[in-house]
Amino acid sequence: MRRFEGRTAIVTGAGGAIGAAIARRLGSEGAGLVLADLDDATVDATATQLCEAYAIDVVTVSGDLSDAAVAQAVADAARERFDRIDVLVNNAGGGVILPTEEQTEATLQATLDRNIWTVLRTTLATLPTMREAGYGRIVMIGADSVRNGLDRHAVYNAAKGGVHAFAAGLAREYARAGITVNTVAPCATATPELAAIVARSPEVGEAFTRVIPMGRPAALEEVASAVAFLASDEASFITGQVLGVNGGSTMN
Numbered sequence: 351m352r353r354f355e356g357r358t359a360i361v362t363g364a365g366g367a368i369g370a371a372i373a374r375r376l377g378s379e380g381a382g383l384v385l386a387d388l389d390d391a392t393v394d395a396t397a398t399q400l401c402e403a404y405a406i407d408v409v410t411v412s413g414d415l416s417d418a419a420v421a422q423a424v425a426d427a428a429r430e431r432f433d434r435i436d437v438l439v440n441n442a443g444g445g446v447i448l449p450t451e452e453q454t455e456a457t458l459q460a461t462l463d464r465n466i467w468t469v470l471r472t473t474l475a476t477l478p479t480m481r482e483a484g485y486g487r488i489v490m491i492g493a494d495s496v497r498n499g500l501d502r503h504a505v506y507n508a509a510k511g512g513v514h515a516f517a518a519g520l521a522r523e524y525a526r527a528g529i530t531v532n533t534v535a536p537c538a539t540a541t542p543e544l545a546a547i548v549a550r551s552p553e554v555g556e557a558f559t560r561v562i563p564m565g566r567p568a569a570l571e572e573v574a575s576a577v578a579f580l581a582s583d584e585a586s587f588i589t590g591q592v593l594g595v596n597g598g599s600t601m602n
C-alpha cells in the first residue's frame with residue numbers, strides 16, 4: 351500500500367519506540383515526514399534509517415514541544431519543505447508511572463508537560479495550515495488506561511484523559527472543515543521501557559498485562575497500523591473516535 355504518496359505527516363516523539371514505528375509505517379507508504387522530538391540523537395537516527403530504507407524526504411526538529419515556539423518551528427518546517435501538512439500524529443508523551451501519593455511536584459509537571467502541553471501546542475501550530483487546505487488527519491496517541499484505570503496510572507490518566515477529550519472537542523469543531531481527529535489508545539506496548547519495568551519488578555509488569563485478554567502487550571507495529579488507517583483517506587468518515595489497540599482490554 352502507498353496510501354501517503356504525496357502527503358506530508360508530522361510525527362511527534364519520533365525518536366521513541368512507538369513514534370519511530372509510526373514514522374516507519376507512514377514513510378514506508380510514501381509520506382514525506384517531519385519528525386520531532388526532545389532528543390535530537392534519537393530522532394535523527396530514526397530519520398536516517400527511514401531515508402535510507404524508503405528514499406523519502408525527512409526533516410527533523412528537536413526541542414521541547416510543550417514550548418509554543420518549538421511546536422511552531424515544526425509546523426514551519428513542514429510548510430517550508432513540503433508546503434503542506436496532511437497528517438499530524440501527536441505521539442510525544444509518556445508517563446511517570448508511580449503510586450499517586452509518591453508523585454512529586456516535578457513528576458506531576460512533567461506528566462502534564464509531556465502529554466498535554468505537547469499536544470495542545472503542536473495541534474494549535476498545525477491547524478491553520480490544515481484549515482486553509484480543507485484537509486487534515488489528526489491522530490492522538492492516548493492510552494487505554496484512561497478507560498480501564500490501571501495501577502499507578504492515575505496522574506498519567508489525568509493527562510491522557512485530557513488528550514482524549516481535546517480530540518473529541520476538536521473533531522466536532524472541525525467536522526465540516528475536512529479535518530478528522532481521532533485517538534489511538536494502546537494498552538501496554540512492547541517497548542524497551544516496558545521490558546525494563548518487567549525486569550525491575552515483574553509483579554508490576556504482570557499487573558499491566560493481566561488486564562489484557564490476549565495476554566500480551568501490543569506490538570509496536572500493531573499500534574502503528576491503527577494510526578496509519580486513521581491517518582489515511584480510508585478513514586474519511588471516522589472522526590471523534592477512540593480506537594483501542596488493547597487485545598480486548600475494553601470492549602464496546
Ligand SMILES: NC(=O)c1ccc[n+]([C@@H]2O[C@H](COP(=O)([O-])OP(=O)(O)OC[C@H]3O[C@@H](n4cnc5c(N)ncnc54)[C@H](O)[C@@H]3O)[C@@H](O)[C@H]2O)c1
Nearest residue numbers: 363365366367368387388414415441442443444464538539
Ligand atoms: N509504551 C506503552 O505501553 C504506551 C501505552 C499507551 C500509550 N503510550 C503512549 O505512546 C506514546 C509513545 O510512547 P513510547 O512508549 O514510544 O515512549 P518513548 O519514551 O519511547 O517515546 C516518547 C517520545 O516522546 C518524546 N517526548 C516526550 N516529551 C516531549 C516533549 N516535551 N517534547 C518533544 N518530545 C517529547 C521523548 O523524547 C520520546 O522520544 C506516548 O504518548 C505514551 O504515553 C505508550
